[in-house]
Amino acid sequence: MRRDEINCAHRRRKILLIRKRTFGVKICVTKMSTRNCPGMDSVIKPLDTIPEDKKVRVQRTQSTFDPFEKPATQVKRVHSENNACINFKSSSSGKESPKVRRHSSPSSPTSPKFGKADSYEKLEKLGEGSYATVYKGKSKVNGKLVALKVIRLQEEEGTPFTAIREASLLKGLKHANIVLLHDIIHTKETLTLVFEYVHTDLCQYMDKHPGGLHPDNVKLFLFQLLRGLSYIHQRYILHRDLKPQNLLISDTGELKLADFGLARAKSVPSHTYSNEVVTLWYRPPDVLLGSTEYSTCLDMWGVGCIFVEMIQGVAAFPGMKDIQDQLERIFLVLGTPNEDTWPGVYSLPHFKPERFTLYSSKNLRQAWNKLSYVNHAEDLASKLLQCFPKNRLSAPAALNHEYFSDLPPRLWELTDMSSVFTVPNVRLQPEVGESMRAFGKNNSYGKSLSNSKH
Numbered sequence: 001m002r003r004d005e006i007n008c009a010h011r012r013r014k015i016l017l018i019r020k021r022t023f024g025v026k027i028c029v030t031k032m033s034t035r036n037c038p039g040m041d042s043v044i045k046p047l048d049t050i051p052e053d054k055k056v057r058v059q060r061t062q063s064t065f066d067p068f069e070k071p072a073t074q075v076k077r078v079h080s081e082n083n084a085c086i087n088f089k090s091s092s093s094g095k096e097s098p099k100v101r102r103h104s105s106p107s108s109p110t111s112p113k114f115g116k117a118d119s120y121e122k123l124e125k126l127g128e129g130s131y132a133t134v135y136k137g138k139s140k141v142n143g144k145l146v147a148l149k150v151i152r153l154q155e156e157e158g159t160p161f162t163a164i165r166e167a168s169l170l171k172g173l174k175h176a177n178i179v180l181l182h183d184i185i186h187t188k189e190t191l192t193l194v195f196e197y198v199h200t201d202l203c204q205y206m207d208k209h210p211g212g213l214h215p216d217n218v219k220l221f222l223f224q225l226l227r228g229l230s231y232i233h234q235r236y237i238l239h240r241d242l243k244p245q246n247l248l249i250s251d252t253g254e255l256k257l258a259d260f261g262l263a264r265a266k267s268v269p270s271h272t273y274s275n276e277v278v279t280l281w282y283r284p285p286d287v288l289l290g291s292t293e294y295s296t297c298l299d300m301w302g303v304g305c306i307f308v309e310m311i312q313g314v315a316a317f318p319g320m321k322d323i324q325d326q327l328e329r330i331f332l333v334l335g336t337p338n339e340d341t342w343p344g345v346y347s348l349p350h351f352k353p354e355r356f357t358l359y360s361s362k363n364l365r366q367a368w369n370k371l372s373y374v375n376h377a378e379d380l381a382s383k384l385l386q387c388f389p390k391n392r393l394s395a396p397a398a399l400n401h402e403y404f405s406d407l408p409p410r411l412w413e414l415t416d417m418s419s420v421f422t423v424p425n426v427r428l429q430p431e432v433g434e435s436m437r438a439f440g441k442n443n444s445y446g447k448s449l450s451n452s453k454h
Contacts, residue, residue, distance in 0.1 A: 177228030212313035242302030290349030304384030335361030
């Protein structure tokens with residue numbers, strides 16, 4: 001009898017245990033049914049296989065607590081593809097919850113973003129080079145005008161090293177007198193560099209005002225050029241292609257260094273560089289003679305040439321034939337060099353004394369008479385246009401030359417990103433001549449030129 005009683009007791013316990021489990025399932029079904037979602041057996045059944053700690057979390061989401069009112073960081077996790085709450089809602093209603101749409105809209109893939117080609121609209125073509133085309137454009141992100149430098153990529157050759165060099169250097173340069181790189185867009189066919197839009201360049205500006213620029217404007221342009229060069233030279237960067245076309249002029253008269261395709265970061269100790277740099281008219285004699293060891297003095301020769309051109313209205317050394325002709329034009333004014341005036345010149349690869357006419361040096365005013373019209377202009381030009389590279393004035397030294405002594409002292413105290421035109425009474429003067437009509441009778445520099453170029 002005892003065995004029968006014991007067996008009966010075991011049976012009662014099993015029945016009670018089964019009832020408890022069954023009751024537990026009914027509780028789950030009752031709670032899930034409060035969503036009024038018929039035909040949800042397929043969703044409810046798997047609950048029996050979910051561990052107890054997970055089951056409690058799922059049930060909590062069915063309470064009055066709304067998971068879509070969580071902070072944005074949590075909302076992103078709730079909206080993941082593998083989240084049971086989202087799958088449950090979508091299958092229960094057959095459409096996305098309005099609250100889901102509200103939180104998803106800010107990250108819509110159709111919104112304009114930096115780094116995307118469709119975030120910029122091309123307005124007009126400004127120019128075309130051997131490997132790039134420049135367009136005037138408009139940013140859909142902030143509505144500002146931009147210059148789009150579209151570099152064509154060759155499948156065999158890949159991205160041009162000059163484009164990579166320009167982008168990598170400009171990303172780290174932040175200065176009022178250096179063109180600002182806004183964005184980089186890389187696709188299979190093109191690499192697009194997005195720059196701030198600048199209305200014209202010094203070449204076009206001088207074409208609009210032939211015969212030489214206003215002396216005060218020359219001084220402001222030269223000061224800004226030296227300011228930008230001083231900034232990059234202090235960071236051991238050489239521009240290596242200074243010419244009026246690469247000096248942009250904004251509608252307010254701000255000058256900006258541009259086109260760093262040939263620029264190089266000069267390491268220490270110095271490496272050997274190519275002598276195929278700088279447009280012929282602005283290339284220094286040491287590079288023309290085959291020197292590949294140069295420093296910041298390379299850029300300073302170009303500064304001297306541009307300085308003379310702004311004052312005189314014509315290029316300083318406009319070689320028409322070849323390197324030989326270019327050197328002859330330089331030696332005609334500055335004198336044919338020898339070991340006394342230029343130590344080491346005979347060891348340069350392309351210097352053959354018998355190939356050059358012997359010229360004696362002259363005063364610069366004999367070649368460019370307008371230098372004598374401006375105080376200290378001839379002296380500054382002569383210290384920049386030195387055949388022996390080590391004798392050329394550096395950018396910081398040139399900024400402190402007497403030629404700039406009548407400018408406001410505050411110009412030397414500006415921060416890197418501050419424009420010279422933030423200083424009171426610093427402004428461009430009206431240029432003299434018939435070409436002034438291109439800017440309007442009110443002498444306003446706020447209007448873009450007809451043939452604008454980046």
